Amino acid sequence: MTFKIVVCVKYVPDATGDRRFVDDLTVDRDDVDGLLSELDEYAVEQALQSAENADDAEVTVLTVGPEDAKDALRKALSMGADKAIHVEDGDLPGTDAIGTSLVLAKAIEKAGYDLVISGMASTDGTMGVVPALVAERLGVPQVTLLSQVSVEDGTVKGRRDGDTASEELEAQLPAVISVTDQSGEARYPSFKGIVxxxxxxxxxxxxSDLDIDADEVGLENAYTVVESAAERPARTAGTIVKDEGEGGKQLAEFLASQKLI
Incomplete structure (x- = not known):
């Protein structure tokens, strides 16, 4: 029986671009280039490695977003994923993490799965809650923030690294996991892979394909909302400390005033 892996990925604004909010305080996605979230590349990599270690496996990448979100899917396909699913609907713009988790869960159920993998967070929202929400909706275990992953005998195992200690975790399949940027360098698409x-x-x-009503998604039905936003202030000139014998003392006083020491 084919081992089915679904990877949830997101099409996000390029972090090096000039990112802004539009009038309804949602992210402006029209005036900035988009790409596959860098943190999701690690999820694709772990899916591909898990598939390579299985006798018969299939990797499906799934995204929710506008037409341009297909670019994120193509990147994952060029890395080695087998097929892709794109969920797009005119009622989806403005959907928050809770609504997105509903759409993802319904799509995952429709596609069929044994293991769901995602990145630790998106590089635009950076909430990191969607994997847990999806697991709750699917009614399966979640093992999140893994820096090491292995799958064998119907079980997914992994290591979660903290500041002072590491945990060894495992869950019975089917399950949802998320991986960190320490889980292994993501491969670059080859020319053969791109073709x-x-x-x-x-x-x-x-x-309609997922049996979801419009009043369950979208900005008007979001459980979370951005109430205000302000542009990041322009960078100011730094403080110059001239060492005329007491430079070290001045530097220590400056760091202390900024609560850095």
Whole structure:
């Protein structure tokens, strides 16, 4: 029986671009280039490694987003994923993490799965809660923030590294896991992989395909909302400390005033 791995990925604004909010205080996605979230590349990598270690495995990448979100799927396909699912609907813009988890869970159930993998957080929202929300909706165990992953005998195992200690965790499949940027360097797409990605299937679903009502998603039905936002202030000139015998003391006083020491 084929071991089915679903990787949840996100199409995000390029962090090196000039990111802004639009009038409704959602992220401006039209005036900035987008790409596959860097943290999700680690999830794709762990999915590919798990598939390589299985006798018969299939890796499906799943995203929720606008038409351009297909670019994120193509990147994952060029890395080696087998197929992709794109959920797009006119009622989805502005959907928060809770609504997104509903859409992802419904799509994952429809696709079929043994293991769901995601990155530790998206590089735009950085909330890191979606994997747990998806696991709750699917009614399966979650093992999050793993820096090491292995799958064998119907069990997923991993190591979670903290500041002072590491934990060894495991869960019975099916399960949802998230991986950190310490889980292993993501592979670069080869030219052969980029060419092959163009022939791999990409399914397109909307809310009706997932039996989701419009009043369960979208900005108007979000449980969380941005109430105000301000532009980051321009960078100011730094403080110059001239060492005329007491430079060390001045530097220590400055660091103390900033509560850095």
């Amino acid at each position: 092959a990605a163009k022939k791999k299937p990409v399914q397109s679903w909307d809310l």
